[in-house]
Amino acid sequence: MCPDEVTVHIKYGPHEYTYTGPVKEVWRAVNKFFGELIPIFKLVRKATLTLDVAELVEELEGLISVSEDRLVLLADRRALSDKDILMLALVGAYVGYRLGVLPKETLSSAELRKLLEKNAKITSTRLSELKREGWVERTGSGEYRATPLGITKFRETRLPRIRKKAAVTGRSK
Secondary structure, X not given: OXXXXXXXXXXXXXXXXXXXXXXXXXXXXXXXXXXXXXXXXXXXXXXXXXXXXXXXXXXXXXXXXXXXXXXXXOOOHHHOOHHHHHHHHHHXXXXXXXXXXXXXXXXXXXHHHHHHOOOHHHHHHHHHHHHHOOOEEEOOOOOEEEOHHHHHHHHHHHHHHHHHXXXXXXXXX
């Protein structure tokens, strides 16, 4: 077995399945099993907002990365709005935490200010706007995280535009 492969065995009643292959493919197969073959999961899926981390990783490729336990913005900041930069960072933190490569899914104001490359007032104003829209929440420890609604809306409305800008910027260099 290749080091990038995983095997998952599932037994549910009389049904027994074994999935082997690349992590991403096995993850999708297991999700499909739970989402389509077990009726209660179908109901739960309709009633809940779920985020597919594997899809998020693909969508963020080339825009943000993790290096030495911190986020690195790869996208051209000049082509992005302040809110887009903040959301990329917070969605990146969410994904990094879910993948086990970051210690937390939250970022402090100082970390966000550094990624945004703006002063504290501008950073605070943009975070307040995102918070008002329900895309971001402040935790009890004073840090920020993207909400499931924020991640979903960001993916639907902003990420396609960011990807287009990144493609155009990449071609013009």
